Amino acid sequence: MGMREELSLDELRAHIDTCDSELVSLLAKRRLLTEQVGKIKQQNGAPLHAPEREAELIAARRQQAQDKGVNPELVEDILRRMMREAYENQQSELACAAPELSPIVIVGGEGAMGQLFAKQFKRSGYDVKVLDKAQQSNALEILKDAKLVLVSVPINTLEEVVSSLPELRPDCILADITSVKQKPLNSLLQKHQGPVIGLHPMFGPDISHWVKQTVVACEGRMPEQCQGLLDQLKIWGCYIAPMEAKKHDQAMQIIQVMRHLTTFVYGQFLARQCHTLEELRGCSSPIYQLELMMVGRLFAQSPELYADIMLAQFEDVEGLLASYQDTFAQTLTSLKNQDKSELIKGFDMAKTYFSDSAHSFLAQSRGILNKANDAKVLG
Amino acid sequence: MGMREELSLDELRAHIDTCDSELVSLLAKRRLLTEQVGKIKQQNGAPLHAPEREAELIAARRQQAQDKGVNPELVEDILRRMMREAYENQQSELACAAPELSPIVIVGGEGAMGQLFAKQFKRSGYDVKVLDKAQQSNALEILKDAKLVLVSVPINTLEEVVSSLPELRPDCILADITSVKQKPLNSLLQKHQGPVIGLHPMFGPDISHWVKQTVVACEGRMPEQCQGLLDQLKIWGCYIAPMEAKKHDQAMQIIQVMRHLTTFVYGQFLARQCHTLEELRGCSSPIYQLELMMVGRLFAQSPELYADIMLAQFEDVEGLLASYQDTFAQTLTSLKNQDKSELIKGFDMAKTYFSDSAHSFLAQSRGILNKANDAKVLG
Numbered sequence: 001m002g003m004r005e006e007l008s009l010d011e012l013r014a015h016i017d018t019c020d021s022e023l024v025s026l027l028a029k030r031r032l033l034t035e036q037v038g039k040i041k042q043q044n045g046a047p048l049h050a051p052e053r054e055a056e057l058i059a060a061r062r063q064q065a066q067d068k069g070v071n072p073e074l075v076e077d078i079l080r081r082m083m084r085e086a087y088e089n090q091q092s093e094l095a096c097a098a099p100e101l102s103p104i105v106i107v108g109g110e111g112a113m114g115q116l117f118a119k120q121f122k123r124s125g126y127d128v129k130v131l132d133k134a135q136q137s138n139a140l141e142i143l144k145d146a147k148l149v150l151v152s153v154p155i156n157t158l159e160e161v162v163s164s165l166p167e168l169r170p171d172c173i174l175a176d177i178t179s180v181k182q183k184p185l186n187s188l189l190q191k192h193q194g195p196v197i198g199l200h201p202m203f204g205p206d207i208s209h210w211v212k213q214t215v216v217a218c219e220g221r222m223p224e225q226c227q228g229l230l231d232q233l234k235i236w237g238c239y240i241a242p243m244e245a246k247k248h249d250q251a252m253q254i255i256q257v258m259r260h261l262t263t264f265v266y267g268q269f270l271a272r273q274c275h276t277l278e279e280l281r282g283c284s285s286p287i288y289q290l291e292l293m294m295v296g297r298l299f300a301q302s303p304e305l306y307a308d309i310m311l312a313q314f315e316d317v318e319g320l321l322a323s324y325q326d327t328f329a330q331t332l333t334s335l336k337n338q339d340k341s342e343l344i345k346g347f348d349m350a351k352t353y354f355s356d357s358a359h360s361f362l363a364q365s366r367g368i369l370n371k372a373n374d375a376k377v378l379g
Numbered sequence: 380m381g382m383r384e385e386l387s388l389d390e391l392r393a394h395i396d397t398c399d400s401e402l403v404s405l406l407a408k409r410r411l412l413t414e415q416v417g418k419i420k421q422q423n424g425a426p427l428h429a430p431e432r433e434a435e436l437i438a439a440r441r442q443q444a445q446d447k448g449v450n451p452e453l454v455e456d457i458l459r460r461m462m463r464e465a466y467e468n469q470q471s472e473l474a475c476a477a478p479e480l481s482p483i484v485i486v487g488g489e490g491a492m493g494q495l496f497a498k499q500f501k502r503s504g505y506d507v508k509v510l511d512k513a514q515q516s517n518a519l520e521i522l523k524d525a526k527l528v529l530v531s532v533p534i535n536t537l538e539e540v541v542s543s544l545p546e547l548r549p550d551c552i553l554a555d556i557t558s559v560k561q562k563p564l565n566s567l568l569q570k571h572q573g574p575v576i577g578l579h580p581m582f583g584p585d586i587s588h589w590v591k592q593t594v595v596a597c598e599g600r601m602p603e604q605c606q607g608l609l610d611q612l613k614i615w616g617c618y619i620a621p622m623e624a625k626k627h628d629q630a631m632q633i634i635q636v637m638r639h640l641t642t643f644v645y646g647q648f649l650a651r652q653c654h655t656l657e658e659l660r661g662c663s664s665p666i667y668q669l670e671l672m673m674v675g676r677l678f679a680q681s682p683e684l685y686a687d688i689m690l691a692q693f694e695d696v697e698g699l700l701a702s703y704q705d706t707f708a709q710t711l712t713s714l715k716n717q718d719k720s721e722l723i724k725g726f727d728m729a730k731t732y733f734s735d736s737a738h739s740f741l742a743q744s745r746g747i748l749n750k751a752n753d754a755k756v757l758g
Contacts, residue, residue, distance in 0.1 A: 012415050012419070015412050016409060016416075020436065022405055027444070028447040028449050030398045061399050061400070068403060070406045074460065078406075080754060082457075202665070213752075216662050248662055251658055251659050254649065259667065268729045269706045275629065277732060279626065280630050283620065285581040286582070290747075291673065297740040299726065307726065308719070310714060310722060311714065323652075324644070327647050328704060331640070346643070346647045349651075350649070351682060353678075354646070355656075358675050358679035359679045361679070368669075371750045374463050375459060
């Protein structure tokens with residue numbers, strides 16, 4: 001009987017393999033279809049991201065799943081993964097929203113973000129020129145007719161690079177993509193009397209597609225002339241978040257700079273303990289594995305570069321660091337004094353701040369942890 | 380012409396819908412097959428998780444994908460998601476590795492973790508009894524024949540609960556699942572002269588299946604008699620991490636307690652700034668969205684309960700907190716003095732600690748962020 005069951009398991013596995021093989025064929029078929037959709041969208045100038053169609057498609061399949069006794073969450077997860085693939089495959093040819101922006105010059109176009117933008121503009125049919133160190137001697141010629149100049153250089157060189165630009169056409173748009181906005185925007189406005197806009201793409205150079213990526217936009221001058229550029233970002237699927245430059249910079253300091261610094265401290269703290277990373281990971285639940293991952297990933301960077309960034313930002317966040325240190329010391333005092341009511345007060349304050357989001361964060365992080373567990377390979 | 384293309388887009392979308400509809404049918408078929416596999420495994424006493432079969436299945440489909448011009452990563456992601464579903468569906472009936480463990484008593488069996496274990500043992504055909512406050516008057520009768528007593532009570536009540544247990548059969552296994560191991564294990568060893576083992580499941584009560592979940596196991600007494608219990612966990616797909624209780628507790632303090640406290644401080648710090656959570660999220664890249672999520676999820680808990688936990692743990696981590704505070708102050712001093720070499724020294728120390736993992740963490744977190752982006756719904 002053991003024998004028969006053994007065979008039966010093999011048979012079932014063969015059937016599962018047939019199923020999965022059909023899945024691969026389906027994915028191949030779907031790829032051809034979505035590529036054609038991409039081409040039509042390119043011709044029609046339609047945005048890549050169609051949220052209503054996406055929502056309808058998911059709702060219809062969820063309903064069908066329910067009718068067939070399949071978990072609708074499973075179907076939605078797979079559909080969303082397939083959509084990511086479709087967006088990636090549709091990147092090769094993209095619609096052009098504002099042909100009047102050609103020719104475009106990317107200043108710093110050989111850096112990672114510069115290359116990313118240059119490639120994307122080219123995919124939408126724009127005439128794109130690159131101005132980097134290697135092309136410096138040819139700068140005047142390259143910039144002569146430019147209708148959009150996008151500055152993509154390290155934050156500490158922006159002022160110098162912008163001030164040394166030649167005079168641009170009065171109708172040329174001057175824009176930057178630096179992660180800080182007040183100072184760079186001022187540099188752009190001083191340099192150029194025409195349309196100016198400051199952008200901060202909320203993503204790095206390694207994204208596989210632009211759909212649902214956020215770009216913060218800070219108004220500089222003549223916003224109506226800059227609309228074509230924003231329309232192009234929307235065609236690529238980006239979500240534009242208009243924001244005042246000062247507000248943006250403060251928010252960035254609170255999240256990004258402070259999070260970096262506290263993570264930097266935490267990483268050093270861990271290194272000073274007498275447990276290896278392996279030992280710590282061995283008794284970490286998925287949530288702490290993720291926490292360790294978020295700390296550890298910082299140290300993949302260059303120490304030199306990272307120290308420079310921290311030093312450059314320190315002046316702006318000195319007050320925030322002091323506030324964090326105070327909060328830490330207060331918590332320590334409450335703990336030492338076994339002052340439960342003071343701890344609850346602090347907790348309540350933060351709870352109010354996060355309000356309803358705390359619960360949705362909990363649910364969302366559970367979903368993320370499930371996906372992390374799916375990918376786990378145990379030795 | 381616009382009209383014709385419009386139609387053509389509709390046609391393509393209809394074809395995509397047909398594709399996706401076939402996918403749902405495939406998933407329904409696969410579900411029936413994997414349920415049968417689950418039943419055979421139950422009969423054969425085979426572990427739910429078959430890593431070699433999993434690896435072979437994925438490798439074969441990746442190869443097929445490559446041959447058909449489909450992204451192998453897409454296929455692997457979908458297969459892994461389908462496997463999670465199969466593991467969930469196979470939970471209803473599970474193999475029994477050690478029938479000699481019946482009857483099992485779960486002390487604190489009405490708590491969330493107690494219920495989770497009670498349900499899982501029942502699914503494997505064990506005779507499971509629950510002893511909680513409501514059954515207290517009947518404790519003697521319930522525990523009389525117990526062959527496994529699993530204590531699942533809050534950490535601060537464990538000592539009292541264990542010491543008030545009646546005498547158990549000499550061959551009964553006494554085990555606990557508390558998140559700290561030294562003190563609870565000592566309490567168990569004092570109470571009972573038979574087999575003793577301390578477990579720490581690295582997961583919460585909301586898991587959807589037990590496959591690839593880690594359980595730390597700390598030896599107490601007569602490990603060979605406890606083997607059946609560990610075998611049962613392995614049948615469910617768990618990964619057993621043997622660890623010395625003291626080492627486990629120290630590691631937990633470093634990761635869990637310290638991470639909680641620094642997150643608690645960070646949440647309060649954010650609440651003191653003059654930006655709303657919405658404003659911060661608006662200009663957060665996916666990685667900072669995730670960071671905010673990891674902070675915010677903590678405040679979904681009860682302030683009262685959380686303060687109690689922090690106070691109970693404070694004595695054990697006072698030294699660690701001081702060490703963290705020192706590291707923070709040192710970093711601040713280096714920044715104030717613009718001491719680049721000192722910052723690089725600290726960075727290098729942490730970089731060495733994380734060594735190769737930093738890069739794999741970076742890659743893994745990218746994968747997680749891609750999945751988070753898939754799930755994003757923009758208004």
